[in-house]
Amino acid sequence: MLRKEISYLLVVLMVLGTAGCGKIKTLEEWYEINVSEIKSLDSDDYSDLEFLKPLLKDKRVVAIGENFQGVGDYIELKTRLVKYLHEELGFNAIGLESGLGECIMSLNNNNLSAKQMMEYSIMPTSYSEEALDLFTYIKEQKDTEDPLDLFGFDMEFTSIYFAEYLKQWIEKVDKEVAEDYYELEINFLRDYSELLNKYGYESTGYLEKYQKVIDRYSADYDDVIKFIKDNREELEAIYRQNDLLVDSALRTLGNRMNIVRMSMVGTVKRYELRNEIMADNVKWYMDANPDKKIIIWGHNDNITKNTSKMLTLENDEWSNSFVSMGEILSQKFPRQVYVMGLYMQGGKALHPITNEIIDIPPVPTGSLEEIISRRGYETTFVDLSKNRSKNKFNKWMFTNQYASDDGLTYEIEIRSNVQQLVPKDQYDGIILFDNVSPLTHMK
Structure with missing residues (x-):
């Protein structure tokens, strides 16, 4: 009897498998199942985002990236996604690629305006009308029954606000x-910034000068x-209402000397040191808040699932990328994380250093962006997570593709075909913008 039941089960599985293989016969059918149109960047009508519910219903972390700063459309849509995830799917914390202490302490100060929260939580190069909308939403939700908590996971200085807040607290x-x-904080920041501005990263001839900063300040920070x-x-x-304040202060201060150490190593090692600490900060927050569902807001390169397998073009040579925060988190929580990468085909952006409007270089035929654009939408979402085996419609997901990125270099610019990756190895979903607009910078 048992053999008959097993045989019957095998037949059923074979039939279902065969039916599944023969189900999709045309590219149009494949598009209908795997590709969705995002119809608005800012609407509070979320009907066009309903395709996300079955994809994200069992996820604890959703990471949303971008391949370049200075793109207003990126920030606008990411903010809309944050609102949707919070209101419709119960995600109730957002982690930014910003200072850990700065974000948590700005959230803890009820007297700050949304603009002040933004200025204290993110780098000045990111101040924008689009980012202000995110912080306005966070502040509006703060006193509701279901607030959206804010935390930073970066180790670097974002603003002087952490030092000011901790001073008045102590x-x-x-x-x-x-x-x-x-x-101590003012002197350390001054001395380190002077060295960095004078010698930059990887100035191996000046390692002893960086080491002197560590020798001068580490004991005082320990005190x-x-x-x-x-x-x-x-x-x-x-501050009894926030149990994380003390630990966030300790973690922030404990990483001060690591900021200097990042300046004393090569590019890949520098990225890995920072990403290892960012991943540890995210894990710390997750452990401290086991019931929270978290949105991670960062750069594509810091959230991808197997970043070290990607190749990046630097100085006309292809080399392996680094072990990222996303890679560490995906290995630690393999079934709990959904990673979305953001790409664009063209348009204009704001240069994050000069504040000049720059043109996005066109993407070549056959690039990752061009392949996804063939559906014809202005803003396209494609899900990779449900595609578990290669076929003629999705083979691009499983094979090496070229994509645009701003690279690992200290000078920030967006370039076409400077990254090689297997999309399925790196992302669960990809959003492509056909034509983007620049960030609206605020001073």
Whole structure:
């Protein structure tokens, strides 16, 4: 009897498998199943995003990337996706590629305007009307029954706000320690910035100068960390509504010298050091908030699932990329993360350093962007996660493709065909914009 049941089950599986293989006969049918049109960048009518519900219903983390800063359409749609994920799918925390301490402490200050929250939480190069909409939404949701929590996962300075906030916090326990701490932060930031501006990254002939900064300041930071640990209960009592404040301060201060160490190693190692710490910050936040569903907002290169397998073109040579935060998180939480990459075919963007409007170079025929664009939508979403085996319609997902990126170099520019990747290895979904507009910069 058991053999008959097993045989019957095998026949059923074979029939279903055969039916599945023969189900899709045309490219148009494949498009209908795997490709969706996003009809608006800013509408609060989410009917065109309903295709995301079955894809994300069991995910705890959704990571949304971009291949270049300075694209207003990217920020606009990412903000709309954040609102949708929060309102429709229960995602209730957003992590930005910004300072850990700056974000959490700006969220903790009820007196800040949305504009102040933005200015304290992200780099000045990212101040924009589009980003302000995100922070306005976060602030509006703050006092509701279902707020959207904000945290940063980066190790780098975003603004001086963390130091100002921690100073006034420590003052309530010991004014002298608070003054000494603030002076320490200002002096460290000044000395490190002067070195970086003068010598840049990877200036191996000046390693001893960077090391002197570490030697000068590390013990003082250790003293501040010890003070916070010794006075933890008293500090926590001041802001009882936020259990993460003390730990976020300790993690931020503990990484100060790693900022300097990043300047003393090669490009790939520098990216890996930063991404390892970013991944650790995300894991810390997830562990501290086991019931939260999290949105990660970052760059494509920092969220992809197997970044180290990608090739990047630098100085006319192809080389392997780095182990990213996304790669670490995807290995740690393999079935809990959905990764979306953002790409564009053309248009204009704001250069993040010069604030000049620049043209996006056209993508070549046969590139990743051009392949996805063949559906003909202005904004196209394609799901890769359900495509588990290669066929004539999806083979591009499983084979090496060329794509545009701003690279690993310190000078920021978007270039075509400077990245080689197997899309299925890196993303669960990809959004392609046909023609983009620049960021609306705010001073």
